[in-house]
Amino acid sequence: MRLKDWTVLVIPHDEFQAHRFKVSRFIILSLMLLVLGSAAGVSYLVLSSSRKNFDYLRYINLQRENRILTQKLGDVEGKIEKMDSQINGLMEENQQFRSVAGLGLLDEEIREVGVGGTFMGAREELLEINTSLARRLYGQDEQVDVLLRKTALIQQSLEEAISSIESSKEKWSCYPSIMPAKGYISSHFGKRSHPIYHVSQYHNGIDISCAAGEPIIAPADGKVVLVKRQIGYGLTVAVDHGYGLLTRFAHCSKAEVKVGQRVKRGDLIALVGQSGITTGPNLHYEVYLDGQARDPMKFILDNHVP
Numbered sequence: 691m692r693l694k695d696w697t698v699l700v701i702p703h704d705e706f707q708a709h710r711f712k713v714s715r716f717i718i719l720s721l722m723l724l725v726l727g728s729a730a731g732v733s734y735l736v737l738s739s740s741r742k743n744f745d746y747l748r749y750i751n752l753q754r755e756n757r758i759l760t761q762k763l764g765d766v767e768g769k770i771e772k773m774d775s776q777i778n779g780l781m782e783e784n785q786q787f788r789s790v791a792g793l794g795l796l797d798e799e800i801r802e803v804g805v806g807g808t809f810m811g812a813r814e815e816l817l818e819i820n821t822s823l824a825r826r827l828y829g830q831d832e833q834v835d836v837l838l839r840k841t842a843l844i845q846q847s848l849e850e851a852i853s854s855i856e857s858s859k860e861k862w863s864c865y866p867s868i869m870p871a872k873g874y875i876s877s878h879f880g881k882r883s884h885p886i887y888h889v890s891q892y893h894n895g896i897d898i899s900c901a902a903g904e905p906i907i908a909p910a911d912g913k914v915v916l917v918k919r920q921i922g923y924g925l926t927v928a929v930d931h932g933y934g935l936l937t938r939f940a941h942c943s944k945a946e947v948k949v950g951q952r953v954k955r956g957d958l959i960a961l962v963g964q965s966g967i968t969t970g971p972n973l974h975y976e977v978y979l980d981g982q983a984r985d986p987m988k989f990i991l992d993n994h995v996p
């Protein structure tokens with residue numbers, strides 16, 4: 691559309707004569723440009739101001755977030771320090787436990803477990819922005835790695851110690867350690883004069899004098915390997931305890947177990963009698979270790995009598 695010159699009529703209310711103004715095309719164009727330009731300027735200012743407001747709010751929120759996270763890092767540092775001290779205490783107790791379990795102590799180098807890898811890329815990035823925060827953060831990260839390794843080491847070491855104790859417990863339950871019958875020792879282990887033949891002989895057990903029919907009990911866990919009448923020994927019972935240990939009970943009146951039967955320490959295995967060659971009712975008790983007769987008194991701990 692082609693712009694033409696305009697004529698503007700101004701008619702005052704209290705006058706009869708109108709005023710006429712001629713407005714050129716140039717002025718109309720200028721006015722239109724001025725109005726459009728102002729509208730664009732106002733829009734720009736409004737938009738830019740709201741954007742600035744948005745950035746400022748975001749900045750404030752990020753600052754708050756950062757402050758809260760830094761405070762939390764401080765709390766976590768405190769907790770990690772406490773955990774470090776508790777885990778070091780556990781490590782010391784673990785050492786004592788190993789000692790009780792008959793295991794060697796973990797040496798310093800093993801206890802100071804190696805440090806794990808770090809996230810170098812992220813670390814470098816944060817180091818550029820905030821060196822001290824980066825050091826704190828990654829220092830704690832490394833410390834947590836160390837603590838994880840220490841707890842894993844303690845766990846492994848405890849499992850080893852428990853297994854060692856269980857194995858000694860089993861070994862201990864198979865170790866002859868109590869008197870197999872109530873009575874008094876009428877003949878000791880070693881060289882002696884034979885009570886019947888009166889010749890010097892080696893007594894490969896002890897004689898426990900007691901009334902016929904007194905119970906004979908297993909001095910440790912094991913398996914019955916012999917129930918038989920033997921020359922001189924009379925009715926004899928033998929128990930294999932494993933670990934090279936075997937016990938034998940002679941002159942019995944009655945066996946209460948069968949070959950192959952498993953017995954526990956304290957179980958009734960036979961009754962005292964005077965079968966075989968003997969002067970009276972007594973239990974002839976022998977202990978063998980790796981096929982060698984040993985003094986049974988060494989296998990009666992703390993004079994334990996049932």
Ligand SMILES: [Zn+2]
Binds near residue numbers: 895896897974975
């Ligand atoms: Zn004897």
